[in-house]
Amino acid sequence: MRPHSRRPSRRRPAKTRGPVWLFDLDNTLHHASHQVFPAINRAMTQYIIDRVGVDIDEANRLRVGYTVRYGAALLGLVKHHGVDPADFLHVVHTFSDLPSMLRAERGIKRMLHALPGRKIVLTNGPSVYARAVLAELGIEKLFERVIAIEDMREGDRWRAKPDAPMLRRAMRRAHVRLADAILVEDTRGHLKSYRRLGIRTVWIVGHLPAARTSSGAVSVRMPGAGRPHYVDRTVQSVRALALGLRGRALGRPAAKP
Template sequence: MKKTWFFDLDNTLHNASHAVFQFMDGQINRFVEVRLKVDSHQADRLRREYWMRYGSTLQGLIKHHGITATEYFASTHCFDVRPLLKFERGLVPRVLRIRGKKVLLTNAPHVYSKSVMLALDLEHRFDAHIALDHMQFYGVYAPKPSRRMLLRILAKHKIRPANAILVEDSPVNLKAAKAIGMKTVLVRGFTRYAVRKKGSYLSPHSAPNFGRPFYVDYCVHSVGQLHRI
């Protein structure tokens, strides 16, 4: 049976810890400061707290403050990503070596994820593009690690969990995927970069430890190694 690869975006296909995360978090903090009329420390705390609790800062802002996705995305994720991107050399041919269907599955909004995928020259090389905008049930966002969302996506695309592989830098998302029967791959390279390099930004959901959790089937340094699986 043909495999279907579900790829995360940030710190999986590109090194978001290099510059993108820092820039984006500054945008989000400024939006929260202005919109909620709080100081910079409170804004940063809320951004991190909601990201950890709900899988995205947006979900917390919607739930607790009535912020709309439209105003949030317009203020925080519309910027030129090209000067900020860092990714492995030969990314496109390495991705094309991976056999099977390829789907982007990201908790980032489509306006941002599409701009990154275009800059990486991958947008038209993937079979589907699933962003945060597409993860709503009855008007409520349910991003990774929602098992319900993962099951719905698999059902919609008529894919059995056993034939699906989630490729991620985030252990919490991989744990959810494994629980519903998917195969899991932990990408470590960009997380290790963030741990080693001063001034780099590590996502709260990334794994700074280098062991292999029981719910991870494979560990790789980068997506360029996936063709071996």
């Protein structure tokens, strides 16, 4: 009689719940205001002039207005002017020398690695551009996925941050509970919209353009100064975020009244 052989268990190990970091890309993981944003804005304006047939003032008004209204200028251009999304994204995110334009914190790879939990990039930029930036910064392998604007579509309808249904769908596909998500973002409007979903929020301000007061003096934003109610923490940098989490976790959002 053969000895009974026990089959190996096929039960998968239970997943441990922990934070899932949703990192914006521009002005969060790198200093886009240095050269990248000015180049993108110039390219967007010229694209609108060429495709829509308006002057530079109107083109700038449309670019800024659609960004504020829809979260991304692309959505307004598609909806109101029938712009080809793939062509637009390619043209305005093509650079002659992207590596020379990038500025990021020294040691950002080490700081990101020190953050516990899963990490995802959530950007209104296109995938090719996002992955090129991450690769150039040497941090692409630290992120399990990139959710770019192409991934936010619902059928033929384009979506972008801060669209709430889009985020819910994206998180379901990534198997992320909203209660576990922490959004790290420079745009306050996105933080405000997603805080209502129960997501924890971190406002990163170190790469934001300095604001000038009425007297012409430069106003420097410091962590904790004037923090909006929908922001759980304000930090200058990824380094400050990583150092601030040593020995303590980011608190859960307060319960709604």
